[in-house]
Amino acid sequence: METLTVALDERSYPIYIGEDLLGQLSLFQPHITGKQVCIVTNTTLESLYLQTLQQTLSDYDVTSVVLPDGEAFKSLEVLTRIFDELLEARHNRNTTVIALGGGVVGDMAGFAAACYQRGVNFIQVPTTLLSMVDSSVGGKTGVNHPLGKNMIGAFYQPQAVIADVSVLRTLPARELSAGVAEVIKYGLISDADFFSWLESHLSELLAMDTDALICAVRRSCENKARVVAADEREGGIRAILNLGHTFGHAIETAQGYGNWLHGEAVAAGMMMALDLSARMQLIDQSVVERTAVLLAQARLPIQAPADMTEETFMHLMGVDKKVLDGKLRLVLLRSLGEAFVTSDLAPPLLQETLQHCR
Amino acid sequence: METLTVALDERSYPIYIGEDLLGQLSLFQPHITGKQVCIVTNTTLESLYLQTLQQTLSDYDVTSVVLPDGEAFKSLEVLTRIFDELLEARHNRNTTVIALGGGVVGDMAGFAAACYQRGVNFIQVPTTLLSMVDSSVGGKTGVNHPLGKNMIGAFYQPQAVIADVSVLRTLPARELSAGVAEVIKYGLISDADFFSWLESHLSELLAMDTDALICAVRRSCENKARVVAADEREGGIRAILNLGHTFGHAIETAQGYGNWLHGEAVAAGMMMALDLSARMQLIDQSVVERTAVLLAQARLPIQAPADMTEETFMHLMGVDKKVLDGKLRLVLLRSLGEAFVTSDLAPPLLQETLQHCR
Numbered sequence: 001m002e003t004l005t006v007a008l009d010e011r012s013y014p015i016y017i018g019e020d021l022l023g024q025l026s027l028f029q030p031h032i033t034g035k036q037v038c039i040v041t042n043t044t045l046e047s048l049y050l051q052t053l054q055q056t057l058s059d060y061d062v063t064s065v066v067l068p069d070g071e072a073f074k075s076l077e078v079l080t081r082i083f084d085e086l087l088e089a090r091h092n093r094n095t096t097v098i099a100l101g102g103g104v105v106g107d108m109a110g111f112a113a114a115c116y117q118r119g120v121n122f123i124q125v126p127t128t129l130l131s132m133v134d135s136s137v138g139g140k141t142g143v144n145h146p147l148g149k150n151m152i153g154a155f156y157q158p159q160a161v162i163a164d165v166s167v168l169r170t171l172p173a174r175e176l177s178a179g180v181a182e183v184i185k186y187g188l189i190s191d192a193d194f195f196s197w198l199e200s201h202l203s204e205l206l207a208m209d210t211d212a213l214i215c216a217v218r219r220s221c222e223n224k225a226r227v228v229a230a231d232e233r234e235g236g237i238r239a240i241l242n243l244g245h246t247f248g249h250a251i252e253t254a255q256g257y258g259n260w261l262h263g264e265a266v267a268a269g270m271m272m273a274l275d276l277s278a279r280m281q282l283i284d285q286s287v288v289e290r291t292a293v294l295l296a297q298a299r300l301p302i303q304a305p306a307d308m309t310e311e312t313f314m315h316l317m318g319v320d321k322k323v324l325d326g327k328l329r330l331v332l333l334r335s336l337g338e339a340f341v342t343s344d345l346a347p348p349l350l351q352e353t354l355q356h357c358r
Numbered sequence: 359m360e361t362l363t364v365a366l367d368e369r370s371y372p373i374y375i376g377e378d379l380l381g382q383l384s385l386f387q388p389h390i391t392g393k394q395v396c397i398v399t400n401t402t403l404e405s406l407y408l409q410t411l412q413q414t415l416s417d418y419d420v421t422s423v424v425l426p427d428g429e430a431f432k433s434l435e436v437l438t439r440i441f442d443e444l445l446e447a448r449h450n451r452n453t454t455v456i457a458l459g460g461g462v463v464g465d466m467a468g469f470a471a472a473c474y475q476r477g478v479n480f481i482q483v484p485t486t487l488l489s490m491v492d493s494s495v496g497g498k499t500g501v502n503h504p505l506g507k508n509m510i511g512a513f514y515q516p517q518a519v520i521a522d523v524s525v526l527r528t529l530p531a532r533e534l535s536a537g538v539a540e541v542i543k544y545g546l547i548s549d550a551d552f553f554s555w556l557e558s559h560l561s562e563l564l565a566m567d568t569d570a571l572i573c574a575v576r577r578s579c580e581n582k583a584r585v586v587a588a589d590e591r592e593g594g595i596r597a598i599l600n601l602g603h604t605f606g607h608a609i610e611t612a613q614g615y616g617n618w619l620h621g622e623a624v625a626a627g628m629m630m631a632l633d634l635s636a637r638m639q640l641i642d643q644s645v646v647e648r649t650a651v652l653l654a655q656a657r658l659p660i661q662a663p664a665d666m667t668e669e670t671f672m673h674l675m676g677v678d679k680k681v682l683d684g685k686l687r688l689v690l691l692r693s694l695g696e697a698f699v700t701s702d703l704a705p706p707l708l709q710e711t712l713q714h715c716r
Contacts, residue, residue, distance in 0.1 A: 087505040118511045147445035
């Protein structure tokens with residue numbers, strides 16, 4: 001097992017990465033302060049791992065909430081079910097909420113933990129590659145609104161992240177690929193060596209080789225933890241983690257949440273950000289091509305849906321959180337392994353990207 | 359005008375207390391960073407003060423949300439209307455939410471500001487005595503759940519509190535009295551001199567004498583700010599601010615939110631806490647009597663509703679936030695001006711208090 005630390009002063013916390021961690025009470029124990037535990041999961045994971053985790057935690061008073069599976073249910077209405085359960089089972093301020101699931105479960109359980117009695121303990125047990133390398137680390141929690149993704153939420157750090165790569169064995173191949181999109185992102189934005197490593201180890205990763213998985217999760221979390229430690233509340237540098245996300249969110253919104261997986265939309269979105277970076281002569285076309293090859297090998301889309309017009313993109317990007325005072329801001333690459341945020345965008349080049357990348 | 363500071367390091371903020379502050383742009387300006395402002399108010403205040411504030415802020419892009427008036431509407435469903443308005447009017451992360459109202463508006467607008475895009479600027483403009491001396495200071499925000507008051511929320515500090523005592527002229531007498539309950543609380547828990555001052559100046563306060571109002575608001579806020587600065591997230595000492603609130607919440611819940619005003623329930627609840635303190639021989643009976651006289655002069659209830667049984671109280675106090683691991687914790691007095699939190703309660707004496715105080 002490997003242990004990393006997300007360094008945030010009194011809110012610092014460990015990330016444990018390894019095999020068969022769900023059964024290890026000793027990993028959970030130091031992070032649970034009261035007697036009560038509320039496991040939040042979804043209908044798919046309920047039958048796979050809920051019992052294992054309940055057995056591990058059988059010394060505690062454990063209740064659980066099973067949410068419907070999918071991004072379409074990441075809403076305020078569904079969030080209410082967690083509050084209902086916590087109150088009906090009389091959970092007090094010392095309770096610990098455990099998210100057993102992917103990004104949707106983690107974001108919702110984390111937001112519920114942030115709000116329940118104005119904040120209770122929270123442990124992330126991510127069950128998808130995407131949530132292991134991205135959403136479970138860094139404290140972003142929240143739900144969607146019909147008018148925008150993640151528009152309602154909180155920055156709320158967990159007490160610990162327990163990333164058990166064994167659970168990835170039951171992950172559908174499409175979801176594994178979606179996670180690989182975010183893994184590749186870390187190479188692009190801040191770690192050129194890792195990008196090269198991925199070019200030579202992608203097949204092992206896709207075959208779910210344990211060592212390759214642990215290495216990819218560790219390296220991704222190291223990169224993310226470094227950025228989050230430098231800028232917890234996204235006042236500046238943290239925004240580079242959103243490479244491809246402004247385009248990606250537009251794709252997800254246009255297609256309806258859940259039809260494109262988040263990682264798939266990010267893959268196409270990253271290609272658009274790289275295309276624009278190349279058109280603005282910030283990076284060489286070869287970086288765009290190497291990335292396209294890697295994403296395609298990972299069975300990820302490298303173009304936006306053909307039916308999305310320029311107008312749809314511009315409209316949907318207008319309500320994005322990265323818009324400051326009406327100015328569109330995007331994450332672009334200055335070189336392989338170095339991203340930056342800019343609102344200095346040549347509109348005709350952006351137009352070319354929107355036309356070209358679908 | 360008087361200015362106090364709530365000292366919370368990088369989250370410190372000023373409280374301005376004075377006359378005719380709603381019209382003073384210079385008080386608002388330093389605390390608004392973007393161009394957008396969203397005023398949250400209620401149907402009652404809309405006709406009284408919304409236009410004045412809109413005129414003061416006419417240099418900004420101002421939208422407003424008018425909520426139904428009353429504690430019964432302090433719910434997740436009504437909260438959603440604020441998010442809808444913010445998104446429909448395309449408010450970005452630099453927007454500023456301004457609460458123009460009493461405790462309900464302040465708690466909801468503050469919670470919406472805490473959650474919108476994971477946190478935007480927030481200014482409190484309290485319009486009731488209760489919210490000036492209590493809920494607008496200290497960063498507690500949130501909504502009720504059918505199973506408990508303030509069960510869903512956040513600690514979220516405003517950028518500034520602007521307490522314009524002129525607006526109290528339109529406050530119904532019953533609501534003024536409800537605010538006086540919390541003012542008296544500060545005397546009881548941490549300021550015996552202020553308690554004596556109240557004994558000799560209560561009639562001026564009830565007559566809305568400007569100097570008396572400013573003095574009472576300032577002194578109350580000083581007491582509250584000191585406690586909040588020592589314990590922002592209620593890990594310990596801050597709980598003394600809840601004198602009477604555990605009993606009071608039970609009364610509010612049993613009677614249905616809004617039938618008893620919060621301050622009225624707190625008044626009866628404080629009498630119960632003092633009665634128990636006297637029965638436990640912590641304070642002299644004379645303190646109970648002086649408090650009863652003061653509360654009665656302020657036209658506040660000094661007994662719980664006659665139809666509330668002991669069982670109702672115990673059941674309702676069981677879901678209170680102050681319950682730690684199943685143990686009931688209460689705020690009691692050690693002397694006039696000195697409160698403390700304890701779970702060391704003699705059950706027969708608590709029973710006597712519950713029987714006697716209604």
